[in-house]
Each structure stands twice: as structure tokens, then as C-alpha cells.
Amino acid sequence: MIAGAPRSASLKVEGLTRRFSGLTAVDYVSFEVPPGAIHALIGPNGAGKTTTFNMIAGALKPTSGDVSLDGHSLVGMRPDEICRAGVGRTFQVVRPFNAITVIDNVAVGALSWTSDMAAARRYALDMLELLGLADKRNALPGSITLPDRKCLEVARALATKPKLLLLDEVMAGLRPTETDRMVATFRRLNKETGVTIVLIEHVMRAVMALSHHVVVLNYGKVIAQGTPEQVTRNPDVLACYLGAEELS
Amino acid sequence: MIARLTDGLPPRALALLAAFAAVMAAAPFFASDYVLSVLIISLYFAFVGQAWNLMLGFAGQLSLGHALFVGIGAYTSAALFTHFGVSPWVGVVAAVALSTLMGCVIGYLGFRFSIRGVYFALLTIAFAEFTGIMVDNNAWLGGSAGLFLPVKNAGSIDLLNLRGPPVLFYYMILILTGAALLLCRLLLNSKLGLYWQAIRDDQEAAEAAGVPLFRYKMIAVAISSALTGVAGVWYAFYYNNLFPESTFATGRSIELILGTVVGGVGTLFGPILGALILTPLGELLTELTSGLQIDGIKTFFWGFCVVAIVLFRPSGVWPWLAGLLKLDRSTGGDGR
Numbered sequence: 057m058i059a060g061a062p063r064s065a066s067l068k069v070e071g072l073t074r075r076f077s078g079l080t081a082v083d084y085v086s087f088e089v090p091p092g093a094i095h096a097l098i099g100p101n102g103a104g105k106t107t108t109f110n111m112i113a114g115a116l117k118p119t120s121g122d123v124s125l126d127g128h129s130l131v132g133m134r135p136d137e138i139c140r141a142g143v144g145r146t147f148q149v150v151r152p153f154n155a156i157t158v159i160d161n162v163a164v165g166a167l168s169w170t171s172d173m174a175a176a177r178r179y180a181l182d183m184l185e186l187l188g189l190a191d192k193r194n195a196l197p198g199s200i201t202l203p204d205r206k207c208l209e210v211a212r213a214l215a216t217k218p219k220l221l222l223l224d225e226v227m228a229g230l231r232p233t234e235t236d237r238m239v240a241t242f243r244r245l246n247k248e249t250g251v252t253i254v255l256i257e258h259v260m261r262a263v264m265a266l267s268h269h270v271v272v273l274n275y276g277k278v279i280a281q282g283t284p285e286q287v288t289r290n291p292d293v294l295a296c297y298l299g300a301e302e303l304s
Numbered sequence: 305m306i307a308r309l310t311d312g313l314p315p316r317a318l319a320l321l322a323a324f325a326a327v328m329a330a331a332p333f334f335a336s337d338y339v340l341s342v343l344i345i346s347l348y349f350a351f352v353g354q355a356w357n358l359m360l361g362f363a364g365q366l367s368l369g370h371a372l373f374v375g376i377g378a379y380t381s382a383a384l385f386t387h388f389g390v391s392p393w394v395g396v397v398a399a400v401a402l403s404t405l406m407g408c409v410i411g412y413l414g415f416r417f418s419i420r421g422v423y424f425a426l427l428t429i430a431f432a433e434f435t436g437i438m439v440d441n442n443a444w445l446g447g448s449a450g451l452f453l454p455v456k457n458a459g460s461i462d463l464l465n466l467r468g469p470p471v472l473f474y475y476m477i478l479i480l481t482g483a484a485l486l487l488c489r490l491l492l493n494s495k496l497g498l499y500w501q502a503i504r505d506d507q508e509a510a511e512a513a514g515v516p517l518f519r520y521k522m523i524a525v526a527i528s529s530a531l532t533g534v535a536g537v538w539y540a541f542y543y544n545n546l547f548p549e550s551t552f553a554t555g556r557s558i559e560l561i562l563g564t565v566v567g568g569v570g571t572l573f574g575p576i577l578g579a580l581i582l583t584p585l586g587e588l589l590t591e592l593t594s595g596l597q598i599d600g601i602k603t604f605f606w607g608f609c610v611v612a613i614v615l616f617r618p619s620g621v622w623p624w625l626a627g628l629l630k631l632d633r634s635t636g637g638d639g640r
Contacts (some may be wrong), residue, residue, distance in 0.1 A: 135511040151506045163498060164499065
């Protein structure tokens with residue numbers, strides 16, 4: 057059911073910095089994601105996670121530093137070019153196209169690699185089936201539930217056939233069972249297509265279950281990185297983000 | 305091609321559309337000269353409204369200066385005809401080239417420098433106004449005294465030079481309106497149309513999904529200004545006189561889009577329905593109150609209509625009527 061050939065890419069972020077008039081939102085952040093890996097980006101609110109995503113996806117120009125996909129720098133490219141280079145992203149606050157149907161929302165993503173409307177809609181339907189939204193394909197985004205709109209956001213990003221998928225808090229607001237289903241979907245996707253995934257997530261249940269590697273940001277800086285087990289035992293991370301309570 | 309046009313349309317929508325087309329095609333045989341002239345103006349507004357709707361309703365780019373493209377089309381073809389005797393069939397090529405070029409200049413400035421929303425609309429107004437002033441001061445184009453096309457014996461039809469009775473212009477604008485409807489339907493169901501709608505609904509999300517914003521917005525402005533330029537040529541040869549202030553004025557641009565606003569922005573049949581409601585009502589009101597000498601009664605009435613629409617049917621009359629006729633959810637030749 058997961059269509060398409062295997063696709064994967066490595067991501068390298070080097071010294072990435074973004075200043076907003078005096079405030080350094082992202083401060084010399086560096087990390088590397090090997091092809092096919094799943095990395096999580098965690099940290100308290102305002103740590104610079106989404107700003108980092110915006111710079112990777114081209115929505116925001118870095119003040120300095122570099123982002124490269126499979127060794128090719130993405131800095132200076134437009135968001136649509138970066139998308140076609142193989143980076144699919146979702147938005148933290150869902151941004152569906154409200155006046156077109158669910159399937160057409162997803163077809164927009166597929167049109168980045170085909171000009172054939174029928175093929176785009178067929179692929180869109182595959183993505184909707186993957187995320188359990190196929191029965192709502194003819195609905196307008198405004199008439200489906202928020203968890204469904206989150207899935208729609210993911211389906212649209214997947215339809216662009218990304219080599220690297222950037223997921224910005226797609227599991228926030230989902231019920232635990234829905235989270236588990238989403239986690240299972242990403243796992244399968246990653247296993248079957250090899251797609252590299254970087255996710256920003258506060259739902260530790262999902263972070264622990266999915267990611268191979270975790271990068272922790274605080275005040276724009278990387279304060280820790282490692283396996284989920286290492287990171288959750290790191291005293292700095294516990295102090296600034298996770299707190300001392302037990303993890304589920 | 306035919307399948308792509310009718311795909312997804314319920315049979316009753318097709319039947320209604322065919323009946324409507326038949327009535328419009330037969331209208332000159334039973335309508336009086338006066339009714340015919342009202343229909344001609346209505347269709348003109350329907351056609352330009354369709355062209356304007358392509359930009360705002362499909363691609364989300366608001367122009368309040370569409371009279372500019374009418375004016376460029378009209379003046380180009382009229383000047384070529386009066387000064388050099390160039391046939392409008394040749395003149396239309398130059399007219400469309402110039403109005404498209406102007407559209408692309410405005411689009412380039414707006415989209416390259418991220419002038420969005422109302423600021424983009426202001427840019428379109430500015431271009432329309434200063435072009436009007438330039439024409440006003442250009443003797444070759446008749447200046448403020450106006451440009452007049454030579455009228456030969458009005459009874460005969462000279463197709464080559466578009467000289468003839470109103471019925472000739474009726475069929476021309478009817479064909480243009482029908483063609484624009486088909487074109488818009490084809491475009492809306494293509495990659496282009498889907499990309500436009502994505503840009504209209506959320507431009508950042510569209511860009512993140514691989515839509516090159518600049519290119520697709522430019523295509524929208526180019527097609528819209530080209531179609532409007534064609535309308536300008538028709539306008540010049542129908543009216544036979546052109547005055548800068550009544551051609552390029554912002555009031556003109558507003559008048560061009562009122563029908564679409566009332567009929568339903570972003571719908572395919574809205575521009576036609578809106579023009580066929582507003583124009584005849586406006587004309588009727590002018591006729592009824594002609595003895596009372598009330599200046600601007602039509603404008604006042606149109607303002608009233610827009611307020612009523614905004615308050616009660618913000619998405620326009622057509623979506624509501626389509627729902628009533630059970631034609632909605634058809635994504636169609638006359639639905640959304």
C-alpha cells in the first residue's frame with residue numbers, strides 16, 4: 057500500500073543560527089541525521105525547534121550556518137524547491153487548504169512530481185488510506201476533526217514523496233490510541249520506504265517509541281543528544297524540560 | 305476533452321446549462337432592442353467578471369484595477385483601427401499582448417516584492433489610474449476629448465472590421481462568455497487550477513507542498529489580463545467611443561467586479577449569474593426613475609446589493625442557488 061520506490065536522504069545541520077533583532081532563537085545548532093534514521097527534536101517551548109524546521113524547509117533564511125540534504129546545501133533555495141528536492145514538512149498549527157476537498161489537499165502535494173491530475177489523485181488516495189482518512193476524501197477540511205486534520209497535514213507532506221520528512225508536533229492533541237496508530241504508521245513508512253524522519257514532539261510516549269536519536273534544544277542551543285535512554289537520564293534535560301517525574 | 309468538461313457534473317446541471325445556453329442563443333429573436341442592449345451589457349460584465357474571478361476567486365489575488373486591461377485592449381485596437389485601418393481581428397493580438405504585458409508588469413512588481421492583499425490591490429488601482437492620466441494627455445489616443453471609431457451604415461454587417469448592428473455584438477460576447485466559462489472549468493480542474501486554489505487558501509502551506517508561488521500567480525495574472533484585454537477590444541467596437549476617465553476610473557473597475565461579488569467569488573457560474581441579476585436590475589431602476597432625475601441611483605442600488613450580499617449570502621448567490629437546485633457538490637460547469 058505504501059507506493060513508490062525506497063527513498064532516503066541524510067540531513068546535516070551545521071552551525072545553524074537565526075537571530076531576530078537581538079534574540080538568538082537558534083544558536084549554532086549542529087546535528088546529523090543518517091539516511092533512514094528517525095530523529096526527535098525536543099525541548100521546552102521557545103527552544104527554537106520550529107525555527108530550526110523553518111530554516112531546514114526554507115521558510116526562514118538562516119542568519120548563518122548550513123543545512124544540507126545528501127551533501128547538497130539547501131540554504132538559499134525557495135521552500136517549493138526544497139520540497140521538490142525531497143523535504144516534506146507539516147506545520148505545527150495545521151494549515152489545510154480549506155476550500156478544496158481532503159483528497160485535493162493531498163493531491164496538491166503529489167503534483168510536485170507529476171502533472172497528471174488522475175495520477176496525483178490516485179496517489180493522494182493511497183496516502184489517505186495509509187493514514188486512515190480515505191472515507192473522508194470528499195469532505196472539506198473544516199468539517200473533519202482536528203486529529204483528522206493532523207493526519208491530512210501528514211498525508212499532504214507524504215504525497216510529495218519526501219526523502220526527509222519533517223513532522224512538527226503531529227501527535228499533539230491526539231488520544232493515546234491515536235498516537236500509537238500514528239507511531240505505527242511512521243515506523244512502517246520508515247521501514248518500508250526508508251524515509252528519513254525528523255520530528256518535533258512533546259508527546260514523550262511517541263518520542264520514546266519512534267526515535268533512534270534525540271536532540272534536545274534549550275534557549276536555541278543543543279544541550280544534549282543521544283539515544284532516548286541516554287537523553288532521558290541526562291540531568292540537564294531533566295532540569296530544563298522533562299522534570300524529575302517518571303516517564304511513562 | 306469533452307469528458308473532462310462534463311466529468312462530475314450531474315445530468316440536471318448539464319440540462320439546465322443547455323437550456324440556459326439555448327435561451328440566450330435565441331434571445332435576439334424575441335427580445336426588444338432595449339432588452340437586447342441590457343443583455344449585451346450583462347454578458348460583458350459576466351465575461352470580464354469571469355476573467356477577474358480567475359485571479360481573485362481561483363488564485364486569491366485581488367485586483368481593483370481591471371478597468372486598466374479593458375482600457376488597454378480597447379485603446380490599442382481602436383487606435384490601430386482609426387489611425388491605420390487595422391482590422392480588430394489583427395488589433396486584438398496587439399491588444400491582448402499589451403494588456404498581458406501590463407498584467408505581468410504589475411504581477412512581477414507585486415509578487416516579486418511580496419506586495420500582498422490590499423497592498424497588491426492598491427498597486428492595481430495605481431496602475432489603472434496613471435494609465436488613465438497618460439491616455440488623458442495623449443493626443444494620438446484622443447486625449448480627454450475621446451477616441452471615436454468611424455461608424456459606417458449601421459445596417460450591414462462587416463465582420464472583418466466588426467461594424468454592424470447590436471445583434472452582432474450580442475453573439476460575440478455570448479460566445480466569449482461561453483468560451484470563458486469552459487476555459488475556467490478546464491483550468492480549475494487542472495494542475496494549474498488546483499495550485500491556484502492552494503495558493504488562495506494558504507500560500508505558505510502551498511509553497512511547502514511544492515507550489516512555485518511566483519510562477520503560478522504570474523500565470524493567473526497573465527490569463528486574467530489577456531481575457532480582459534479581449535473584452536476591451538469588444539467594448540471599443542461596440543461603443544465606438546472611448547473616454548479615459550470613464551474607461552480607466554477605479555469606479556469602472558469596481559463596476560466590473562460587482563456582479564461576480566454578488567454571484568459568488570470563486571465559483572464558475574457566479575460571474576454570469578451575478579451580472580445577469582445586477583445589470584438588468586440597475587438598468588430597470590434607471591429606467592423607472594428616469595423622470596425623477598436622481599443622480600447615481602444605480603450606484604446606490606449596487607452598493608445596497610453588495611451590503612445585502614455581504615450580510616446575508618457572503619459566499620454569493622450562486623452557491624445558495626446551486627444548493628437550492630441540488631447542483632452543489634458537483635464541482636462543476638456551474639458548481640463549485
